[in-house]
Amino acid sequence: xxxxxxxxxxxxxxxxxxxxxxxxxxxxxxxxxxxxxxxxxxxxxxxxxxxxxxxxxxxxxxxxxxxxxxxxxxxxxxxxxxxxxxxxxxxxxxxxxxxxxxxxxxxxxxxxxxxxxxxxxxxxxxxxxxxxxxxxxxxxxxxxxxxxxxxxxxxxxxxxxxxxxxxxxxxxxxxxxxxxxxxxxxxxxxxxxxxxxxxxxxxxxxxxxxxxxxxxxxxxxxxxxxxxxxxxxxxxxxxxxxxxxxxxxxxxxxxxxxxxxxxxxxxxxxxxxxxxxxxxxxxxxxxxxxxxxxxxxxxxxxxxxxxxxxxxxxxxxxxxxxxxxxxxxxxxxxxxxxxxxxxxxxxxxxxxxxxxxxxxxxxxxxxxxxxxxxxxxxxxxxxxxxxxxxxxxxxxxxxxxxxxxxxxxxxxxxxxxxxxxxx
RNA sequence: GUGGGCGUAGCUCAGCUGGUAGAGCACCCGGUUGUGGUCCGGGAUGUCGCGGGUUCGAGCCCCGUCGCUCACCCCA
Numbered sequence: 439x440x441x442x443x444x445x446x447x448x449x450x451x452x453x454x455x456x457x458x459x460x461x462x463x464x465x466x467x468x469x470x471x472x473x474x475x476x477x478x479x480x481x482x483x484x485x486x487x488x489x490x491x492x493x494x495x496x497x498x499x500x501x502x503x504x505x506x507x508x509x510x511x512x513x514x515x516x517x518x519x520x521x522x523x524x525x526x527x528x529x530x531x532x533x534x535x536x537x538x539x540x541x542x543x544x545x546x547x548x549x550x551x552x553x554x555x556x557x558x559x560x561x562x563x564x565x566x567x568x569x570x571x572x573x574x575x576x577x578x579x580x581x582x583x584x585x586x587x588x589x590x591x592x593x594x595x596x597x598x599x600x601x602x603x604x605x606x607x608x609x610x611x612x613x614x615x616x617x618x619x620x621x622x623x624x625x626x627x628x629x630x631x632x633x634x635x636x637x638x639x640x641x642x643x644x645x646x647x648x649x650x651x652x653x654x655x656x657x658x659x660x661x662x663x664x665x666x667x668x669x670x671x672x673x674x675x676x677x678x679x680x681x682x683x684x685x686x687x688x689x690x691x692x693x694x695x696x697x698x699x700x701x702x703x704x705x706x707x708x709x710x711x712x713x714x715x716x717x718x719x720x721x722x723x724x725x726x727x728x729x730x731x732x733x734x735x736x737x738x739x740x741x742x743x744x745x746x747x748x749x750x751x752x753x754x755x756x757x758x759x760x761x762x763x764x765x766x767x768x769x770x771x772x773x774x775x776x777x778x779x780x781x782x783x784x785x786x787x788x789x790x791x792x793x794x795x796x797x798x799x800x801x802x803x804x805x806x807x808x809x810x811x812x813x814x815x816x817x818x819x820x821x822x823x824x825x826x827x828x829x830x831x832x833x834x835x836x837x838x839x840x841x842x843x844x845x846x847x848x849x850x851x852x853x854x855x856x857x858x859x860x861x
Numbered sequence: 862g863u864g865g866g867c868g869u870a871g872c873u874c875a876g877c878u879g880g881u882a883g884a885g886c887a888c889c890c891g892g893u894u895g896u897g898g899u900c901c902g903g904g905a906u907g908u909c910g911c912g913g914g915u916u917c918g919a920g921c922c923c924c925g926u927c928g929c930u931c932a933c934c935c936c937a
Contacts, residue, residue: 443928498935502862520937549937554862556931565937646933695936716937743937771895804889806897819896833896840896 447555448562449745457761459564462748463546466566466589470544473585475568478543480524482550486514492523492730494697496637503551505561517550520696521567521741522723523730529571530732539572539735546744558714558746567720569739571727576674579702579722580682582738586706586718587684593747594756595708598717601689602679602704604672605721606664611700614663615639625653644693654691661690668701675702698723702738708746710753717750718742763813765858766832766850768795769805771821779820785847791854810835815857820845 444450451459486506493500505517518524525543528534534541546566555561568585570578583600590598605611618639627635631650634641642654664672679686686704694703703721711717720740728734751757766786770779776795783793794812796805802819809817816832824830824845831840832853843853 446928503935551936553935554933555929556933559936563937567937644935713932714936718937741937746937769896800889802895803897808897810897817897821895823895831896835897838897 445561447553447560449560449564454761455748458751458757459744459748461757461760462593462751463564463566463744465592466586466742466744466747467544467546468592469585469588470566470568473542473581475542475544475570475585478525478528478545480521480528480545480547481518482548483515483517484524484527486516488523488527488730489516489519492526492698492726493520497695497697499551499695503553505550505552519549519551521545521549521565522569522696522698522726522737522739525567525569525739526571526726526730526732526737529569530727530730535572535727535733535735540578541571542568543571544568556714557712558743558749560745564744565741566744567739567741569737571737572735574724574736576671576678576702579671579675579738580678580684582720582740583679583686583704584682584684586720586740586742589742590706590717590747593751595747595750595754596756597710597754598706598708598750600684600686600704600706601692602675602686602702603661603688603690603692604664604668604675604702605694605700606660606668607700607724610664610668611660613665614658614660617658617663618660621657638697640693643691659690661688671701694719694721698726698729700724704740706742708750708753711746711749714746716743717746761813762792763815764794765791765814765854766793766816766818767809767812767814768793769802769809769817769819770795771802771805771819774822775820775825778825782820782845782847782850786850786854789847789851791851791858816854818845 486504489500489504495501499519504519507515509515525545529541529543534543544567547564548562549565550562552561553559566589568582570582583602587600606614619635622635622639622642631642631645640660642650643657645651645654661672676686676688689705692703692705694705699721701722701724703719705719706717707715708717709715718740720738722736722738724736725734726737766783768779768783770776779795783795786793794814796808798804800808805819806817814835817835818830818832820830828846829842829844831842832850833840841853843849
């Protein structure tokens with residue numbers, strides 16, 4: 439028999455690490471919920487043209503990283519490489535933007551990009567994202583950034599950095615583009631660079647090769663070409679962020695890989711992740727809705743890489759103690775005790791406690807070992823004596839102390855409730 | 862698409878200039894009657910990624926192949 443392996447480059451989470459993954463994802467979502475964002479559950483595949491139009495055909499994501507195939511009806515289908523285009527499609531299709539604005543939604547799930555895998559970069563990866571649609575004021579920009587920042591902080595991350603810039607409105611970008619192209623003409627660009635310059639001259643700011651960085655040293659920066667509206671908006675965003683106590687640095691050379699970004703854009707960078715250091719990023723996309731056939735509404739959102747945030751938490755060792763263990767682990771010592779324990783455990787589980795019991799016939803010692811490994815707060819041995827007297831000793835597994843209790847679900851529940859967090 | 866590193870027990874790895882494999886951790890059993898974590902004793906486990914070649918003999922050398930990994934590119 440040949441052994442099956444997972445497709446190349448996918449990220450998989452199984453115990454015990456999957457528990458950390460779950461914690462990370464939930465904590466990233468939590469501040470969005472508290473800020474009034476609601477779940478939107480979207481398909482993982484869409485009409486290929488949606489991404490070509492929404493993300494931009496000139497982007498690397500669309501031009502060479504999409505999983506595209508023909509379905510049985512001859513339609514061209516693509517596994518979603520990012521979340522915003524699909525979210526906009528759904529908002530337009532389901533008329534979510536016809537009510538009160540802004541529309542505030544969040545999503546999470548797998549995304550797909552056919553890239554060469556490396557540390558922190560997978561072909562199937564997980565993102566949590568939010569979108570706020572139909573409201574163009576700087577307050578919402580700050581809110582979106584706060585939600586991401588708050589999620590990271592709730593995971594006790596401290597070493598990441600927030601970089602922001604503004605891509606300005608269309609008029610600002612047009613005037614800068616002329617200057618930048620003039621500048622680039624004077625540079626001895628290699629073939630690859632000039633190809634990229636043609637597609638999107640801003641991309642050259644993102645090049646990591648030293649000679650290109652050197653050459654771009656004196657290139658005109660977009661941020662210096664913002665018109666009054668764009669400048670005012672960006673200044674306001676910075677001011678509010680400061681008021682919210684969120685620290686950031688301005689990175690005028692920041693480039694985002696998706697074509698729809700306008701105005702405020704931002705990126706969260708974590709320095710301990712190796713080459714793929716972006717743990718989340720996003721920005722405003724004021725032309726996207728109309729581009730996709732909807733009404734001309736502005737929007738802003740972010741995507742956070744759950745895989746990478748988990749890696750960051752591991753690098754900072756920030757969440758190991760958040761894993762929730764069993765409250766009670768029951769060790770039955772014979773067949774009758776097993777029946778009794780199965781019922782008891784079921785009752786306590788229904789009352790909201792995390793309970794497990796020893797399986798098989800490993801004896802008392804084996805059962806206690808299993809209790810230890812489960813990380814349970816308390817262990818309870820059940821045998822003849824306990825069943826006859828309907829009472830037993832709850833052993834505190836960290837102190838070794840024994841506390842006797844009646845073995846009814848309600849008595850045990852009352853006892854456990856004093857020790858269990860977030861019941 | 863381009864380059865580097867690596868593939869040996871469940872995991873992390875060691876294995877000298879070629880003589881057919883080891884450690885730690887994990888796992889299981891035990892240290893006498895119903896209480897885990899420490900300690901002590903015992904135990905199971907490998908087609909040394911796969912295929913071919915050189916050799917009396919290959920985990921170690923050569924060729925191929927598959928896989929993993931890191932970096933470029935790009936991005937979450």
